[in-house]
Each structure stands twice: as structure tokens, then as C-alpha cells.
Amino acid sequence: MMLRKFLLIALTGLGACANPSKNQSATFTPDSKAGAKAYTEHCASCHGQLGEGVLQLQSPALGGLDAAYVYRQMMNFKNEYRGHAPQDTLGQQMATIAKNILDTLMLRNISAYVEQLSLPQYPHQANADAKNGKEIYQSICGSCHGSSGKGNPKFNAPALVGLQPWYITGQFKKFKNGWRGSHPADKWGAQMAAITSLVNDEQSIYDVVAYLQTENTKPGK
Ligand code: HEC
């Protein structure tokens, strides 16, 4: 028994030595502490210190969005997948900022930091039917965005529960009218844009948002 335990420990140790890639990884490991500093300097004025967004500036919440999604969106703005339509002034604003940041490793650090923040919560919406929203959400959206709206990185679909209601409806419209998800190389945006043809009245999206708010009773992921 003792011998087996000893062997196991020795073998595990050998395994670690025999695998140099574990210690000398060539891939970049994001530094969320450095990301916090860069976020405060470059992003917090619009996106809020806790990533809660700022209504007056129409800037969305970023708190709790997964790092891969946040980083991809920064690249999408840089590459004009987002913020290209002449009428999309808010998208253009963010695109200008993204293009001016040349340090992509810093963007990875910021993305790692943002992911650690809690999903923000917002006041519940009046004039929306959360029950109808639940039906629509569970039959169309949940398969990609997760059954409780917390996102599913496997499908590259971000969390929706921590986003402001007006931002969700606004982005849904941007997908629908081709301001987002229409660039030929924007694979994931195109998937989402295709879905918008399944929902044709605005009230349904308000209902979905009302339902998502009932799922966001606890901050966190
Ligand atoms: C001057 C204000 C401003 C600053 C500064 C700013 N942003 Fe934004 N950001 C916006 C606005 C407005 C939008 C919404 C664009 C839209 O409606 O499509 C946005 C959108 C985003 C999105 C898309 C969110 C989503 O859910 O898809 C990400 C990611 C983002 N910003 C990251 C950053 C990061 C990281 C920084 C700092 C390096 C930053 N922003 C600095 C205003 C700003």
C-alpha cells in the first residue's frame, strides 16, 4: 500500500519533469492584475469601475462576460466587423478606441480582469411579460446562450443576464439591420444575425429581457 503510494507520487513527479511545456509555456498567460490597472486607465470612465456600464453614455456592462468574448469583440471593433455602419455612432465610438490600442496583450489582460467581475443587476422592466419571454428564450435563445442566460463559451455565445435591458434590445436590432454580424469574416456575429429573423416583433425581445432579469437574481456567474 505504502509502496504504491510512493510510486504514484514519484511517477507524477516524473511526469511533470518530462513535460517541459507545462512550465515553459510559449502561450501568453493573461495577468488580470495588470488588466485591472489598464481597465481603470482606459475603460472605466465609460464602462464603470465595476464593469456595470453607464446609461448616460450608452456604454454597456462588461462585468462577468467571458474573456474570449470580450477579446473577440475588441478585435471585431478593430477590424470593422462592428462599428462600420455610418449610422452606428456608438459602435464607431468604441471602434475608434479599440483601433487606438495597439497592445493586444494588454487587451487580453483587461479581458481576463473583466471576466472576474460580477454580472451586474438592473431594475426590473415594466410593461413586459416575463412568462412569454421565458417561452421565447427557452425555445430559441437558450440553446446557445445557456438555459439561464449565463452564456456558453462552447458556442461562443456570451452571457446575456448581466447586460442592460436597453443594450440587449439595441444590439438585437443592430444584428437584425446588418450593423453587426454582416462582415463576411464575422463567423459568430453571422450566427447571431441569422437568429434575428426568428423574432420579428420588438415586444418579444422586451419580454425575453424581462425573463432574463428574473434569472439574474444572484450576481456572479
Ligand atoms: C468613450 C467611451 C468608451 C470607452 C473609453 C470604452 N468604451 Fe467600450 N464601448 C463603448 C460603447 C458606447 C459601446 C457600445 C457600442 C455599441 O453600441 O455597439 C462599447 C462596447 C464595448 C464592448 C462590447 C460589449 C459587448 O457586450 O459586446 C466591449 C468588449 C468594450 N466596449 C470594451 C472596452 C474596453 C476593453 C475598453 C478599454 C480599453 C473600452 N471598451 C473603452 C464606449 C466606450
Ligand code: HEC
Ligand atoms: C445559434 C446560436 C445562437 C442563438 C440561438 C442565439 N444567439 Fe445570441 N449570440 C450568439 C453568438 C455566437 C453571439 C456572439 C456574436 C459575436 O461574437 O459578435 C451572440 C450575441 C448576442 C447578443 C450580443 C451580446 C453582447 O454582449 O453584445 C445578444 C443581445 C444576443 N445574442 C441575443 C440573443 C437572443 C435574444 C436570442 C434568442 C431570441 C439569441 N441571442 C439566440 C449565438 C446565438
